[in-house]
Amino acid sequence: MKDQLSALIDGEFDIEHAEHLVTSVKSGGELKTCWAHYHLIGDAMRGGMQMSQDFSIRVMNALESEPTVLAPNSQVVTQILTKKSIYKTAKLWSVAASAAAVMFVSVMVSQFNQAEELTPVAIAQSLPTEYLQAHQAAAPNGVVYYIQTADVTEPRQ
Amino acid sequence: MLLRLASALLLSAFSLSSLAEDDAWLVLQKTAHAARELNYQGVFVYQNGKQTRSVQITHMNNNGQEMARNVVLDNGVQAGQQREVYSQGNNVVIVRPKHQKVVIEKRRGQNLFPAMLPTDLIAIKASYTAHFGALEQVAGRAAQVLDLVPNDAFRYSYRIWSDTEFGLLLKMTLIDNKNQALEQIGFTQISMLNSQDANWFQPKIDVTKSYEMEDKTAVSPVNSSRVYANWMVNDLPAGYTKVDHRALLVPGKAVPVDQMIFSDGIASVSLFIEPMTKGMRPKMGHMLIGSTNICANVMDGYQITVVGEVPEITVMQIAKAITFKKQTASK
Known part of the structure; x- marks a missing residue:
């Protein structure tokens, strides 16, 4: 199980089959401690730790195809509620589920942010319209006042 | 004869x-x-x-x-x-x-x-x-x-x-x-x-x-004494001379951006220099929109953008012609 959990955090375990891991983590005990430790290590290594490239993609896919895995308000909660008779701590469960969701999302977001700082973007993908405008306003070739600025500063409503 | x-x-x-x-x-x-x-x-x-x-x-x-x-x-x-x-x-x-x-x-x-x-x-x-x-x-x-x-x-x-x-x-x-x-x-x-x-x-x-x-969201020039002095353009394409140098306040950017304008009498090119700040994603490469060539590069922690109604080779050469002076610790 520990190996699977580690693999999950490293993005090497299929999130769609990880419900048992999430369930175990939430139930506390050894695996919960492991979960916390893995994340502590991850935090300590922040900047150096790189999750596999497709981790976030898989999380996103999982979110799309099965939003219930991570969203506490839908299927997970429903399942938990139906299991209420078995587990008395259902309320705590859903809180844990949201915590898990937040963890996943925050890991994902930090990964995204990091990627943004590191990878340059092609200019064609991210046009510096403010500079086009500034060029045309300061060095007019005679036509800019009728054309570009209109489109750059006020996208049509 | x-x-x-x-x-x-x-x-x-x-x-x-x-x-x-x-x-x-x-x-x-x-x-x-x-x-x-x-x-x-x-x-x-x-x-x-x-x-x-x-x-x-x-x-x-x-x-x-x-x-x-x-x-x-x-x-x-x-x-x-x-x-x-x-x-x-x-x-x-x-x-x-x-x-x-x-x-x-x-x-x-x-x-x-x-x-x-x-x-x-x-x-x-x-x-x-x-x-x-x-x-x-x-x-x-x-x-x-x-x-x-x-x-x-x-x-x-x-x-x-x-x-x-x-x-x-x-x-x-x-x-x-x-x-x-x-x-x-x-x-x-x-x-x-x-x-x-x-x-x-x-x-x-x-x-x-x-x-x-004036639209407050538009790019506006600020006091020209605030331009950065730690860079220069060494080898401009033939015929182009500097016609203006100013600092710009760009919406969404914390620090002013340097703009230098070059012209050969009829065509003009703008060069923008902006210090890279945390969280800023570097822009690279080249693009043509209508008659306007744009190229971007990152050098010594600065984002460089060149824009002009000129051939690609001209914006490229201007982008390459920039050198940054070494910052001294006392400064």
Whole structure:
């Protein structure tokens, strides 16, 4: 199980089959401690730790195809509620589920942010319209006042 | 004897062609002045890439004071909401409806159509050769075609149609080295004004809207002493000189951006230098939009962006020509 959990955090375990891991983590005990430790290590290594490239993609896919895995308000909660008779701590469960969701999302977001700082973007993908405008306003070739600025500063409503 | 005759013929042919070139420059000089000195009204169309605009222009020279009104006829806004551009000398005021308001913007402008040629042609003469072309018809007027052909690969060609009677620039096309037209601007209708009445020189006021000065979200220049002094441009493409250097406040950016403008007399290029800040994603590469080439690079912790209606090689060389001085610890 520990190996699977580690693999999950490293993005090497299929999130769609990880419900048992999430369930175990939430139930506390050894695996919960492991979960916390893995994340502590991850935090300590922040900047150096790189999750596999497709981790976030898989999380996103999982979110799309099965939003219930991570969203506490839908299927997970429903399942938990139906299991209420078995587990008395259902309320705590859903809180844990949201915590898990937040963890996943925050890991994902930090990964995204990091990627943004590191990878340059092609200019064609991210046009510096403010500079086009500034060029045309300061060095007019005679036509800019009728054309570009209109489109750059006020996208049509 | 035969040899002497041949060389004399050759000599006269040579002087004829140089005479023709001198004449072409004289026509261009007349064209540069006519746009500023004559009183006229007309409609011109501008095309760049996929963009097309029709603009109505009224121009008057009142004892040396130039006044012009440009009304954009088809920029996608509702009727009665046209963008109007007023200019007096080099001062330009743009009046444009924006949602429920009308925004008034102050700008500078020197070479607004049809005054696209500067009155001082010295810089252009150094980088281009002028040739006479055919006689053609533009907006119902007889026009002399003139070509400004670049002496190197750092600029595009310009084809100019000059009214044979008044010397007014009727049309201009920007042509790349593959002989493709990149940008075109020309009258579809033009007439000379006889009246000195200047009642047209005032915006149509819409009393139902509030008017405000300058859009706060627009790029605006700040005190020029704030430009960064730790960089320089060493090897500009031939013929280009620095015409301006200023600091800009760009919405969404915490620190001012340096802008340096280079020109060869007719084409212009802007260079932007901006310190990279945390969370800023570097931009790289090259792109062509209509006639505008843009290239971006990151160097010594600065984002460099070069923009101009010039060939790719020119923006690339300017981007490469920048060097940063080593920052000293005491500074």
